[in-house]
Amino acid sequence: MCQECKELIDPKEEKLDGIIARFKHGKGALIPVLQEAQELYGYLPEHVIKRISRGLRIPIAKVYGVVTFYAQFRLAPMGRNVISVCLGTACHVRGGAKVLEAIEKTTKIKDGQTSADGQYTLEIVNCIGACGLAPVMSINGNVHGRLNPEQIPGILAEYK
Template structure:
């Protein structure tokens, strides 16, 4: 799927920058270092914004285009930060058959964002996930580590309220 670009302003700290510099220095002369550096950078910042990718490209002597090519290829790399509460709707086969498509649509309208995006106050992010193995509870969503099952669209407002 085409990756969504973030509209959230970058807010990296000096500590994060220091950590990133150390990470790059550690991997710099290794062959195939881009992957571990991107993984490490995502662990530091939570996602891979353009500012971080530019820094990585400059320090590692590769083009930004190459860095972005890798970051946009692998689904584990994310270009949008996660909210304080990361809402993931399972769109696996069982959940989908049980109506998780409507769950997703309802959440999009409640939160005012599309899948892969984050609310302006950075409180909620919304993602579609593949099967999380809770098919018996279909349709399912998770908010951070908490699982909600046997959902109907009218339950969603109440669930979100718990986090507001």
């Protein structure tokens, strides 16, 4: 292959082909390939799903079926700030749902969504191991505890 052609090839695509080739002949290849592809791209863009479908010879509808069934797979890139709001038992009992409502209202997104400006991704989690601080959320791994809904706009503004 000439140098010009090499430069035209997306290095991530080469890696993706390597991932597909590694799992291609085994059983149950789809999920590990999707996991590694998501690690590589940060999410699963349409062209990646098509390439996986072709590479593993699995119908594209089936690949989409698996991607949409498992919460671990994302079809859109993550926002710059990932908000994980806890609705585990301790947080739920101490008003986690109201905190979630305030986050949804401030960011205008719901669980699993990313805001149109790419600023926030919201996810609901079950326990982040800080039950003593309930209700809690974490933003990019920073834990905010003993929350009340009124604090939410101010805290989120710190991450703009």
